Amino acid sequence: MNKITEANFIIYHESKEGVTMLSNETFEKLTILADAAKYDVSCASSGVNRKNQGGIGNSAAMGICHTWASDGRCVSLLKVLMTNNCVYDCVYCINRQSNDIKRASFTPEEVAKLTIEFYRRNYIEGLFLSSAVEDNPNSTMEKIVKVLQLMRNVYYFSGYIHVKAIPGADPLLIREAGYLADRMSVNMELATEEGLKLLAPQKPLKKLLLPMNDIKNEIIHAKENKGYFSHAPSFVPAGQSTQMIVGATRETDRAILFRSEDLYNSFKLKRVYYSAYMPVNSGELLPSVQTEPPLLREHRLYQADWLLRFYKFSANEILTDSDLNLDLDFDxxxxxxxxxxxxxxxxxxxxxxxxxxxxxxxxxxxxxxxxxxxxxxxxxxxxxxxxxxxxxxxxxxxxxxxxxxxxxxxxxxxxxxxxxxxxxxxxxxxxxxx
Ligand code: SF4
Known part of the structure; x- marks a missing residue:
């Protein structure tokens, strides 16, 4: 078995010629950082675990995900982290500072070049770029902005790009990114302030909501400008999204759904994604490592979310004071x-x-x-x-x-x-x- 198949990297299953375009070092980084990105479910095809058993295709492999562009097209994206080197220590996260894992970081030039090379070979149509917080939020956000500048202003790439807004980064950097990206997301991760305090104490609720609010305001501002000048630039035309982990804490479905409703109403989010908690770490604050991810619960939350967005239900109607969790037998x-x-x-x-x-x-x-x-x-x-x-x-x-x-x-x-x-x-x- 060669290195490529060992790494189970979907891009290289298709063509061995592609190997020659990467140095060993870049390939190693790509393997680490595409694998680390698979825990972010803000892309529609993430979280599937059907493996290749001798046929073609592999939905479990990391590296490529799919999403819908603002015009409704389904596009395939290179899904990767800028770095998995994190100064934070969120209890549930594989990339937390205290974990002894292989670490890697891309330079902005490497990410931009890789994306363009893959695009030219028809492997992908766009980029989904997330990141751990390396050094501090500003330096991480600066690198993300640099990738966007290279993609748009040096390579003149007009395809779809989704990037993370790093909580705590200077609003001007987030603003700059938003005028170059198609979609931005700030990961909420946990629905309540208590949950965040417990498992992600370096990311208090206020710190997460501030960039969401800034993005919402700039979207409104850019749309107003478009009303006056048709050539005014668009700001995250595919809107903003977030993801929440389900089952890492004792938060009820009602608490999660109320948070989603608030995010849709207050910050005009396009989508809230739900991610069944995958036990990658152990610790007394976390569910047992043997616990199966609560996929059915995640599925019910997506159904309830659908009712919020398209059927004019309120969270209060779907779950009441006496029904705190969604029924698993019926929708x-x-x-x-x-x-x-x-x-x-x-x-x-x-x-x-x-x-x-x-x-x-x-x-x-x-x-x-x-x-x-x-x-x-x-x-x-x-x-x-x-x-x-x-x-x-x-x-x-x-x-x-x-x-x-x-x-x-x-x-x-x-x-x-x-x-x-x-x-x-x-x-x-x-x-x-x-
Ligand atoms: S900030 Fe992000 S990458 Fe870092 S530990 Fe927390 S969840 Fe993981």
Whole structure:
């Protein structure tokens, strides 16, 4: 087995010619820093662990992730850290100062050159650049800015670039980065001040929220300028995002969801990503190293987040004072409906678009189709399936022209029993959230 396959580096599986373009030292750094970057899930394809078993492709390998550009295109990115040398000691993090791991740092010139070389070979379409805090926030942010300057002003690269804003760095540096990058993110990591105090004491909540606020204000400012001058520069046109770790502390889903709602409302975030805690360190403040990552919980949080962003639910409706965590057996919209049975059944031919969105089994597309079709004729039960409604779930919660098609018993327990057939739980897709 040669060095390339040992490193399991996806880029080099495809072409051995690529090896010649890197010195051993650069290759070694790339292996360390692309591997260290895999714990950041702010890219859509991160966190998958299906391995290559002799075929082609490898979703578990580090190095490349995917995201959506502001125009909706899916782009592949070189995903790498500037450095994994960190002066901070966040308890959950593989790169923390107290860990005895291989360390490496790129220069800005190396990152820019690598990205361009990979782009020219058609391996990637853009860059996702994160970093540990080497020396101090300002010097780290300066290096990130330098990469952006090289990419945009020396190589004239117009592709997608996502960079981290380092909390504690000078706002002017973050501002400079934002006018060159497509997306920026400040990692929240933990939803509450208490959680941060416990596991990331060098990153207090205020220090994380300040750059998010600055980015939001500059986005608004740049958009206003565009209104006056069409050539005014864009500031992070793909918006800002963050990620939160799920399961490293005892934070409830309610606390996490309230934080997400606040981030969406106060800082206009485009996305909050959730990352099931992976035990890479041990210590009395952390869950056991044997603990499996809480992937189902992460999945439920994504479904609840979807309800916040697209279905006009508030966090308070999804989880109440007495329901602090999301149900693992049923999706959050179903649980909300079962908790609010007095609102059902709803007459499909009468209720508003927003009410339709609250019915389990009806999603955004089917709600729109119902509204459009209702303008032409009354909708009967048989047409619901053609419209795309998931009848198995919706039938308990609707009437069509006054007729109810669910079973006579109309209690949450009965509906749960009918929906849950007793077979082992299967992982639902995001589209099943409707
Ligand atoms: S600052 Fe970032 S890289 Fe450094 S220890 Fe904390 S989470 Fe890890």
């Amino acid at each position: 959050p919209k179903m649980i909300w409906a079962l908790r609010n049975m007095e609102d059902f059944p709803m007459e499909i031919n009468k209720v508003s678009y927003n009410q339709l969105l609250r019915i389990p089994g009806i999603g955004i597309t089917s709600a729109r189709r119902i509204i459009n079709q209702r303008n032409l004729k009354l909708i009967d039960y048989d047409s619901l399936k053609k419209i795309g409604v998931v009848i198995k779930r919706a039938r308990f919660f609707v009437t069509c022209n006054g007729k109810y098609y669910g079973d006579k018993t109309f209690t949450p327990e009965y509906i749960k029993a009918r929906l849950f057939d007793g077979s082992p739980y299967h992982q639902m897709t995001l589209s099943e959230v409707v």
